Amino acid sequence: xxxxxxxxxxxxxxxxxxxxQIWDGSRMSAREVMEALPPEKQRAYTTIQTYxxxxxxxxxxxxxxxxxxxFYGAVVSxxxxxxxxxxxxxxxxxxGSASRLAAYLIPNIDLNSKEIEMIRQLLDEAERGDA
Amino acid sequence: xxxxxxxxxxxxxxxxxxxxQIWDGSRMSAREVMEALPPEKQRAYTTIQTYxxxxxxxxxxxxxxxxxxxFYGAVVSxxxxxxxxxxxxxxxxxxGSASRLAAYLIPNIDLNSKEIEMIRQLLDEAERGDA
DNA sequence: ACTCTTCTCCTACATATGTAGTATAATAGC
DNA sequence: GCTATTATACTACATATGTAGGAGAAGAGT
Numbered sequence: 001x002x003x004x005x006x007x008x009x010x011x012x013x014x015x016x017x018x019x020x021q022i023w024d025g026s027r028m029s030a031r032e033v034m035e036a037l038p039p040e041k042q043r044a045y046t047t048i049q050t051y052x053x054x055x056x057x058x059x060x061x062x063x064x065x066x067x068x069x070x071f072y073g074a075v076v077s078x079x080x081x082x083x084x085x086x087x088x089x090x091x092x093x094x095x096g097s098a099s100r101l102a103a104y105l106i107p108n109i110d111l112n113s114k115e116i117e118m119i120r121q122l123l124d125e126a127e128r129g130d131a
Numbered sequence: 132x133x134x135x136x137x138x139x140x141x142x143x144x145x146x147x148x149x150x151x152q153i154w155d156g157s158r159m160s161a162r163e164v165m166e167a168l169p170p171e172k173q174r175a176y177t178t179i180q181t182y183x184x185x186x187x188x189x190x191x192x193x194x195x196x197x198x199x200x201x202f203y204g205a206v207v208s209x210x211x212x213x214x215x216x217x218x219x220x221x222x223x224x225x226x227g228s229a230s231r232l233a234a235y236l237i238p239n240i241d242l243n244s245k246e247i248e249m250i251r252q253l254l255d256e257a258e259r260g261d262a
Numbered sequence: 263a264c265t266c267t268t269c270t271c272c273t274a275c276a277t278a279t280g281t282a283g284t285a286t287a288a289t290a291g292c
Numbered sequence: 293g294c295t296a297t298t299a300t301a302c303t304a305c306a307t308a309t310g311t312a313g314g315a316g317a318a319g320a321g322t
Contacts, residue, residue: 089216
């Protein structure tokens with residue numbers, strides 16, 4: 001199998017911010033998204049609306065009007081978008097070598113012992129080739 | 132220690148392409164950069180020039196004119212830029228959790244046994260707290 | 263019914279990014 | 293010395309991204 005259905009246009013910085021809210025929650029209105037944003041990411045209400053509409057245009061969200069209000073829900077899974085973005089990032093920054101990224105990452109982040117255990121676990125599985 | 136000297140403006144996609152060439156090599160002219168680019172990244176000669184100049188403007192490159200020709204060299208280390216970009220990326224896409232990124236990464240990339248060993252090694256060191 | 267609030271829809275605009283053309287200067291070959 | 297090549301400096305322009313204002317509809321409170 002190798003037909004990787006490619007996602008829509010890549011997400012821009014603030015588009016990620018919006019999408020993260022909706023993926024964390026579910027179907028949300030502009031107001032709800034706005035209220036869920038942390039203080040440093042607050043924007044004008046109509047700015048949120050603009051992004052929501054652009055994301056519909058790009059095929060990331062669908063809109064459903066209930067009464068007077070539009071609700072927006074994700075139509076692409078976070079997983080697939082994250083996968084695509086990670087790939088792009090690795091290509092851009094680590095010249096395609098994900099293991100180079102891993103090698104960079106591990107010593108440079110704070111991992112607690114539980115996380116370290118978890119990663120060991122994953123490595124074991126990767127080694128055995130469990131999918 | 133906590134004064135992280137923040138890099139200039141973030142690099143855009145094609146700016147990364149250019150910077151990677153220069154980091155891979157060293158001081159290069161526009162023509163040299165152009166010739167070093169893989170076929171799918173070929174652009175008009177003046178496009179390369181434009182990027183080089185923008186990168187000087189952003190503080191990533193310095194320009195030295197030798198005879199008629201400008202040569203461009205990096206003034207920020209690849210490491211620091213990669214570090215910054217990785218941070219931004221992790222924040223954007225993995226909501227700040229690098230271990231979540233690791234958890235995503237490990238099962239999703241092909242690691243050969245040498246790389247797996249290397250990462251185990253790194254985990255051991257991280258655990259012991261060797262800097 | 264009138265007013266305040268809160269939506270939606272549409273429009274606008276600055277800055278960033280991708281992409282390259284033109285005019286002009288220097289140089290290398292005949 | 294004239295011509296072809298190649299480099300620089302400057303200008304241009306489309307699309308993307310960040311950001312938001314205004315007009316007008318709908319509903320809430322009195």
